[in-house]
Each structure stands twice: as C-alpha cells, then as structure tokens.
Amino acid sequence: MRGFAAIVKVSLRQALGGKRVIVLGLLGLVPTLVMWLSSRNLTAGAAARRFYDAPFGILFLMVLPVCALVIGSGTMGDERRDGTLSFLLLRPMRRWVIVTAKFVAAWVASTTIVAASGLLAAITLGARSGDYAATGPIVLAVAISSAVYVAVFMLLGYLTSRAVLIGLVYVFIWESSITFAAAGLANVSLFRIGVTAYAALVPASRQPLNEVLGSLAPGAWGAMAKAVVITTLAVLALASLLRRRDALSE
Amino acid sequence: MTSSPATVRDATVEVTAVSKWFGQKVAVSDLSCSFGPGITGLLGPNGAGKTTLLRMVCGLLRPSDGSVTILGVDPRRQPSVYAKAALVPEEDAVYPALTARQFVRYATDLSGAPRSRVDEAITAVDLQAAADRPIAGFSKGMRQRAKVAAALVTGPDVLILDEPLNGTDPVQRAHLIDIFRRLADEGKTVIVSSHVLAEVERMADRVLAVVDGRLAAAGDVGAIRHAMADIPYRVRIEVGDTRRMAALLLETDVVSSVAVSGSTLHVETSDLADLGRLVPRMAKQVDARLTAFEPEDESLESVFRYLVHRR
Numbered sequence: 367m368r369g370f371a372a373i374v375k376v377s378l379r380q381a382l383g384g385k386r387v388i389v390l391g392l393l394g395l396v397p398t399l400v401m402w403l404s405s406r407n408l409t410a411g412a413a414a415r416r417f418y419d420a421p422f423g424i425l426f427l428m429v430l431p432v433c434a435l436v437i438g439s440g441t442m443g444d445e446r447r448d449g450t451l452s453f454l455l456l457r458p459m460r461r462w463v464i465v466t467a468k469f470v471a472a473w474v475a476s477t478t479i480v481a482a483s484g485l486l487a488a489i490t491l492g493a494r495s496g497d498y499a500a501t502g503p504i505v506l507a508v509a510i511s512s513a514v515y516v517a518v519f520m521l522l523g524y525l526t527s528r529a530v531l532i533g534l535v536y537v538f539i540w541e542s543s544i545t546f547a548a549a550g551l552a553n554v555s556l557f558r559i560g561v562t563a564y565a566a567l568v569p570a571s572r573q574p575l576n577e578v579l580g581s582l583a584p585g586a587w588g589a590m591a592k593a594v595v596i597t598t599l600a601v602l603a604l605a606s607l608l609r610r611r612d613a614l615s616e
Numbered sequence: 617m618t619s620s621p622a623t624v625r626d627a628t629v630e631v632t633a634v635s636k637w638f639g640q641k642v643a644v645s646d647l648s649c650s651f652g653p654g655i656t657g658l659l660g661p662n663g664a665g666k667t668t669l670l671r672m673v674c675g676l677l678r679p680s681d682g683s684v685t686i687l688g689v690d691p692r693r694q695p696s697v698y699a700k701a702a703l704v705p706e707e708d709a710v711y712p713a714l715t716a717r718q719f720v721r722y723a724t725d726l727s728g729a730p731r732s733r734v735d736e737a738i739t740a741v742d743l744q745a746a747a748d749r750p751i752a753g754f755s756k757g758m759r760q761r762a763k764v765a766a767a768l769v770t771g772p773d774v775l776i777l778d779e780p781l782n783g784t785d786p787v788q789r790a791h792l793i794d795i796f797r798r799l800a801d802e803g804k805t806v807i808v809s810s811h812v813l814a815e816v817e818r819m820a821d822r823v824l825a826v827v828d829g830r831l832a833a834a835g836d837v838g839a840i841r842h843a844m845a846d847i848p849y850r851v852r853i854e855v856g857d858t859r860r861m862a863a864l865l866l867e868t869d870v871v872s873s874v875a876v877s878g879s880t881l882h883v884e885t886s887d888l889a890d891l892g893r894l895v896p897r898m899a900k901q902v903d904a905r906l907t908a909f910e911p912e913d914e915s916l917e918s919v920f921r922y923l924v925h926r927r
Contacts, residue, residue, distance in 0.1 A: 368725050368728065369725055369726045369727075369728065371725070372722055372725035372726055373726070376711065376714070376722055379713065380711070380713070383713055384713075448708075448709075449705065449707035449708055449709045450709050450710070450711060451709075452671075452674070452676055452703060452705050452709055453705075453709045453710075453723070453766070454726070455676065456674055456675070456676070456698050456701075456702070456703050457695065457698050457726040457727055458695055458696045458697070458698045458699040458727060458728060459695060459726065460695065461695070609692070610678070611678070612676070612677045612678055613676045613677070614671060614676050614677065
C-alpha cells in the first residue's frame with residue numbers, strides 16, 4: 367500500500383507539474399468563456415439550450431479527450447522515454463498494482479482539470495438560468511469518461527511514442543465525426559459513456575442532448591459499469607504487456 | 617558448477633545459455649555464466665552486449681532463448697525478488713523534479729524498505745549537501761550518486777551496476793569503489809559493467825569479458841592473462857642505434873615485429889623475459905646506449921584489446 371501511495375503521489379506531481387498543466391487549464395476555460403459570451407441577454411430556457419449546443423460539446427469533445435490524452439499517454443510513455451521505467455518496474459510489486467497506481471494518478475489529474483472546467487461552465491449556466499442542477503452530474507460524467515479515456519490513452523502511450531498524434535486523430539476523426547455520421551457506432555464512442563450518465567441524472571438535458579448527439583440511452587449505472595469494464599481491461603492489458611514484453615527497447 | 621571459470625560455486629545470479637536478438641541483430645549469443653558474492657566486473661567495449669545482458673538479468677528484457685535466475689527465481693515471474701536485488705542503470709533513470717532525498721525515499725517506499733535508511737544512503741554516496749535540491753540541477757556525477765543511493769537504500773543482496781562510474785570525478789569514483797568493495801566484503805553480490813578497464817581492474821575480484829555478445833574470457837585478472845599465454849606483449853625500447861638494434865631483434869625467435877620511430881623501437885614479443893635478457897646484450901654488441909625498456913600494455917587493457925582483436 368505504501369508503494370501504491372508513493373506511485374500515486376509522484377505521478378500526480380508529474381502530471382500536474384510543468385507548463386502543460388497551464389496549457390490544459392487555459393483550454394479548460396474555453397467552455398465557460400463560450401457559455402458566458404454566448405448566453406448574454408438570453409432567457410433562462412435559451413441559456414440552457416445554448417449550454418448543450420456549445421459549451422457542453424466543447425467540454426466532452428475537446429477539453430476532456432485532449433486532457434485525458436496528454437495526461438494519460440504521458441503516464442507510462444514518459445517513464446519509458448525518460449528511462450525511469452526500470453526504476454519503477456524493478457520493485458517487489460505486481461505489475462498490475464504499479465499500473466493501477468499510475469492510472470489512479472492520471473485519472474485524478476485529468477478529472478481535476480476537466481471537472482473544474484465543467485463545473486465553471488455549469489455554474490455560469492446556473493448564473494444565467496438560475497438552475498444549478500448540472501453542477502453535480504457534470505462532475506460525475508467527467509469522472510466516468512475521464513477514467514475510460516485515461517485508461518485507453520495510457521495503454522496507447524506505452525505502445526507508441528506517437529500516442530498524442532494517434533489519439534488526436536481518434537478524438538477528432540472518430541469521436542467527433544464518424545460516430546456522429548454512423549449512428550450504429552455511437553455505442554463505441556467513449557465520451558458518450560459519461561454523457562449517458564449525465565442525461566440520466568439531468569432529465570432536462572435529454573431532449574437537447576438527443577438533438578445534438580442523436581439517440582442517447584440514459585443510464586448512470588450502465589455508464590459506470592461500462593466504464594469499469596473498459597478501464598479494467600485496459601489496465602490489465604497494460605500490466606500484461608509489461609510482464610510479457612521487453613520493458614525497454616534495444 | 618565450478619568446472620568453468622565463467623561460473624561460481626555459490627551463485628546468486630545464474631545465466632544459462634542466454635541469447636537475445638532484436639530483429640536480425642544478435643545482441644547476446646548463447647552466453648552462460650554465474651555471479652556470486654564479491655565484485656564481478658563485466659568488461660567489454662561499447663556495444664558488446666553488457667547492458668543487454670544486465671537488463672536480461674534484471675528482468676527488464678526477456679531472453680530470446682535461455683534463462684536467468686536471481687536468488688534462484690526468475691525475476692520476470694516473481695517480482696518479490698526485487699526486494700533483494702537492485703539495478704543502477706546506465707541511463708539517467710531519475711525524476712528531475714524530485715530532490716535527491718525525495719528520490720531515495722521514493723525508492724524505499726517502492727521497495728518496502730525502512731525510511732530510516734534514507735539519510736544513511738545519502739550520506740554513503742556523499743550527497744548530503746545537495747540532498748534537498750532538485751535532481752534537475754545535478755551534474756552527471758551527482759545523478760549517478762543519487763541512483764546509487766536509491767539502490768543502496770533497499771539493502772540489496774544483489775546489486776547490479778551498469779557503468780556506475782560514468783561522469784564521476786576521481787574522488788567520487790574512489791568513494792563509490794570503496795562502497796562497492798564494502799558491500800562485497802559484507803557478502804553481497806556486486807556486478808559492475810564497464811568499458812573502462814582501469815576501473816574494473818581496481819574493483820573487481822573476478823572479470824567476465826564480453827565481446828560481440830559472447831563470453832570472451834572469465835576469471836581473475838591474473839588468470840585471464842595466464843590463459844592468454846600466446847598474447848603478444850608490446851615493448852617500447854629507447855636505444856641509440858635503432859636500425860642495427862632492429863635488425864638484430866628480428867633475427868631472434870622471440871620477436872615477431874619491430875617498428876622504428878625516431879630513437880624508439882616498438883617491439884612485439886611472445887616472451888617478455890627472454891627479450892629482457894637479450895636487449896641489453898644486443899645494445900652492448902652494437903655499442904648503443906639503452907635508456908628505456910618498458911612494456912607498453914601491461915594492464916588488463918592489453919588482454920582486452922587482444923581478445924577483441926582475436927575475435
């Protein structure tokens with residue numbers, strides 16, 4: 367447990383240190399800025415619709431995946447690139463424990479930035495409409511989607527040094543375009559997992575979200591179960607790779 | 617298990633017929649050896665396969681063929697063995713944002729070692745003055761010492777060091793060698809790789825020479841030299857009449873080649889003792905003044921060069 371806590375602590379420091387957290391923090395301000403600027407002089411109902419038209423989409427289709435990509439892919443990728451992977455792996459700890467600790471740190475870091483972003487946007491909505499019902503569910507939805515994205519991008523970051531590039535293609539081509547065009551593929555879209563939880567918790571959001579995202583099947587427990595399964599599989603796959611493959615290249 | 621000089625009786629680390637290839641490139645080929653208490657030097661030029669071998673020993677690389685055990689277990693299957701084994705890798709495996717103390721403490725937390733050892737380890741590598749500074753500002757030598765402290769703090773029975781003296785100044789080097797010697801005296805297994813022969817000569821009780829991924833020689837320094845009975849010795853002779861001396865030397869059976877360079881002769885011989893007896897007599901014969909007779913490569917380096925050249 368001491369080793370697990372130590373990995374989480376040091377990894378959190380790595381993830382939230384340096385210039386990249388400032389850049390991600392600035393990116394996180396975009397939904398609030400858009401909400402604040404675009405909802406001036408709108409009625410409460412119109413402000414709520416505007417929230418789902420733009421800031422909500424920016425949060426789940428840009429801020430969340432980009433933060434999760436940068437933090438998640440760097441979690442193991444940076445250790446491999448910087449040569450510290452041997453320091454981490456040559457310890458009397460099971461590989462899955464090491465990977466889980468790294469995941470927890472990346473998830474907390476990513477969720478902190480994105481949830482703060484979502485919370486600010488939801489509070490701005492509340493200030494315009496007087497309804498603050500979105501604040502709690504948006505944090506939960508971010509936490510769920512962030513877990514899935516971080517776990518998948520962590521695996522990607524270990525497998526390739528071009529994880530950010532591949533991840534961006536995935537986010538902006540697959541998630542933002544293809545899954546919208548082909549309704550059948552919506553089920554395999556990662557950001558929708560959190561959004562379905564949100565829709566279940568905020569009934570007023572279902573109609574506007576359905577209009578933007580196509581048919582959505584709200585369900586908080588289902589979303590959480592899906593997230594747990596995908597996250598667990600990704601973490602175990604990475605632990606297995608660390609056990610079976612060479613930890614270092616030539 | 618004592619029939620080969622590559623193996624030891626009380627082995628703590630055993631390497632059995634290990635090979636490793638990366639695509640078409642063979643990095644280590646069918647190499648068997650073992651390591652026991654004391655310091656064993658792993659010697660070889662850059663690219664010889666030393667780092668690959670040590671990474672396989674640690675479990676960071678999976679052997680393409682053969683097997684490795686540390687304290688009787690395969691480290692890739694039983695990571696619990698890492699509580700008793702530590703690696704100081706060649707690369708800068710440090711976290712720049714952490715201070716040296718935080719880095720060493722991180723190592724204790726990961727290994728389950730007592731935190732009370734942190735100060736002791738930092739003191740052992742003489743890093744107290746910089747212990748609370750971020751590693752980012754450290755010199756190469758200081759980083760090396762921080763890595764050694766992070767390995768020592770776990771109290772390993774098997775310590776594997778890949779080029780640990782790189783970047784250290786002579787004083788630090790002597791200090792680190794003292795630490796490794798002390799560990800060896802305590803019965804720990806210390807494996808040190810280096811391409812700097814003088815370093816290996818200074819600290820290792822036993823040497824394994826690796827060339828082109830294969831074991832080229834094994835034993836103590838003297839034994840390796842003895843085994844290489846046919847190794848040609850190079851001798852530098854300063855003498856007055858170099859041309860006549862060279863002609864006389866080439867007529868003998870013990871000299872295989874002579875090169876003249878000003879008033880110096882560079883002679884290659886198979887029998888240093890015989891040559892030592894002959895040269896003064898010849899100098900007297902040609903009435904030339906003999907001012908120097910020195911072996912050019914009496915160190916382990918000559919053995920190593922010979923081994924590399926012979927392959």
